[in-house]
Amino acid sequence: MEIIHSLEQLHKFSVPCVVALGTFDGLHCGHLAIIGAAKEQAQKTGAKLAVFTFSNHPFACFKPDKVPPALITSEQKQELLQKLGVDVLIDIPFDIHVANLAPEVFLQKLQKIGYSSLVVGSNFTYGIRGEGNIKTLAASAKELGFNLIVRNLVSDGETVISSTIIRRLIVEGNVAEANKMLGRNYSLTGIIAHGNERGRLLSFPTANIELQDSKQAVPYGGVYAVNVLVNGKRYQGMANIGKNPTFNDVKNVRLETHIFDFQQDIYGKQITVEFVERLRGEVKFTSIEKLKQQLAADAAQCRKILQ
Secondary structure, three states: OEEEOOHHHHHHHOOOEEEEEOOOOOOOHHHHHHHHHHHHHHHHHOOEEEEEEEOOOOHHHHOHHHOOOEOOOHHHHHHHHHHOOOOEEEEEOOOHHHHOOOHHHHHHHHHHHOEEEEEEEOOOOEOHHHOEOHHHHHHHHHHHOOEEEEEOOOEEOOEEOOHHHHHHHHHOOOHHHHHHHHOOOEEEEEEOEOOOOHHHHOOOOOEEEEOOOOOEOOOOOEEEEEEEEEOOEEEEEEEEEEOOOOOOOOOOOEEEEEEOOOOOOOOOOEEEEEEEEEEEOOOOOOOHHHHHHHHHHHHHHHHHHHO
């Protein structure tokens, strides 16, 4: 997969292609439907498949303090799009220059890539102040001679899938419902840091990731059944997000993950924790023994969920 990082580089990939256009900030099922429609059109016409998106949230340009937590990292986005068979990813920063492009100028610049079809969602807008929309795009398609495919928004029951709703579900702890809308398990990636090493004393050693500087949405505190990616392999486990109220000696929220049937030393290594289902909230236990009993019960329940 080729990656283009600016509008000025578009001429480097000037071949007949179908372009899926969107912010694609979560790559959820609604976004995947648009990209899927573009892939189908590309296969039908023998064209290449391209995805146009932004490397940052548009709010970063005008309202940096309002930028919402991310649902996916740049690395995860690239990996997922490559698996989907995308030939070229146009992943440009949304800056003041891009924000001030008139709708027709934006399309002129995009023409450098040689698209035959554009695929968008029915709520797509483009150009300065979002002045371009489906109607103006349809008019341009007729004038410039390209094919326009408009994909209806995807619903989960009565709810239209959106990044905003998925973020809300995650911060509420409802990761199972968020995962349905994402089409994959929501995950956090981080470097394993040394903790208090209390997990070993409780017979449940944990791999710890600090979350206070996370730019991603952090699930609500509590215990979760998780899958864990370590050194390219997938394991099952249970994770806790919070501050260890029983001991009351953790300053910042952290993600503590116990990986089942795992003995390796991974301090300083990167792992990815995929959240499958929330079991319960954080509890302050009156004794170490009661905590150990609860952890054993949690582990059994997690194994059952993950079977």
